[in-house]
Amino acid sequence: xxxxxxxPKAAGRPGRASPARSGPGRLGPLPWxxxxxxxxxxxxxxxxxxxxxxxxxxxxxxxxVRGSAxxxxxxxxxxxxxxxxxxVRTVIWTVAVVGLTMLLSLALAQLFNQQFPGRRLTRWALxxxxxxxxxxxxxxxxxxxxxxxxxxxxxxTDLGLIDGPRDWLGNPxxxxxxxxxxxxxxxxxxxxxxLLAGLQTVPGEVYEAARVDGSGTWQxxxxxxxxxxxxxxxxxxVINLINVFNSFPVIWGMTQGGPDSAxxxxxxxxxxxxxxxxxxxxAMSVVNFALVVLMVLVFLKVSRWNEEES
Numbered sequence: 534x535x536x537x538x539x540x541p542k543a544a545g546r547p548g549r550a551s552p553a554r555s556g557p558g559r560l561g562p563l564p565w566x567x568x569x570x571x572x573x574x575x576x577x578x579x580x581x582x583x584x585x586x587x588x589x590x591x592x593x594x595x596x597x598v599r600g601s602a603x604x605x606x607x608x609x610x611x612x613x614x615x616x617x618x619x620x621v622r623t624v625i626w627t628v629a630v631v632g633l634t635m636l637l638s639l640a641l642a643q644l645f646n647q648q649f650p651g652r653r654l655t656r657w658a659l660x661x662x663x664x665x666x667x668x669x670x671x672x673x674x675x676x677x678x679x680x681x682x683x684x685x686x687x688x689x690t691d692l693g694l695i696d697g698p699r700d701w702l703g704n705p706x707x708x709x710x711x712x713x714x715x716x717x718x719x720x721x722x723x724x725x726x727x728l729l730a731g732l733q734t735v736p737g738e739v740y741e742a743a744r745v746d747g748s749g750t751w752q753x754x755x756x757x758x759x760x761x762x763x764x765x766x767x768x769x770x771v772i773n774l775i776n777v778f779n780s781f782p783v784i785w786g787m788t789q790g791g792p793d794s795a796x797x798x799x800x801x802x803x804x805x806x807x808x809x810x811x812x813x814x815x816a817m818s819v820v821n822f823a824l825v826v827l828m829v830l831v832f833l834k835v836s837r838w839n840e841e842e843s
Contacts, residue, residue: 705795
């Protein structure tokens, strides 16, 4: 072969397209994210699919499918006399618990951000409600409030504050405040540490500049601290909204939603319906899921607005 005929072939080699990758390299990052994708499919999406499918079935209390129910379970659900009261109580429960949690957590985070003797010990003590099981905490308070053997009735009777033992959890008017107290108690650690982390990211130079400008303590807090704390505060609000809205152990451990459904939220009401009609309970689960998705969408909307403002 002459050199002249070989030259074009040699010159064309650098411009030739590289061969496609073969084997695992062709899949890119898929092998690395596949376990997480499979976990999401098996733990989240598949139960959601089964939940929606079950809400359209007629199922006996023993678990046997008796055929399609169409929209009958949703009609039955929205025809429940207690549903409206449960929805209103759920809104009040969520707003009150989240509001009190954020307010107290903000005060505790501000306290723990200061230097004082025993600060490390108090920070560790705050972790205790977070480390303990929520159900165990709820049952502990239930026994403390017990009508016959509860330590609260015994102490208040001995001090002359009440005439005799009271059924604190048997009456909805007194059960709700106690359940809200326990819900706030178990929510404080996470929210406080979230806000504390946000406070510790605020540069000290900003406060020095504010003092030089003559800003007072409250002016500095309202105009500097709170705006810079906004991302951490937003995270705390959204996570607490989801957790409190779906709260089950506190209410079930203390009152089981009783008497009847007087202390039930939508999550507990859903569990109560399970003993009567599994399909209707699944329909209530779908409604709950839709409400949670709505809250997440609102969070995404607020997050985008927050980025535009910054």
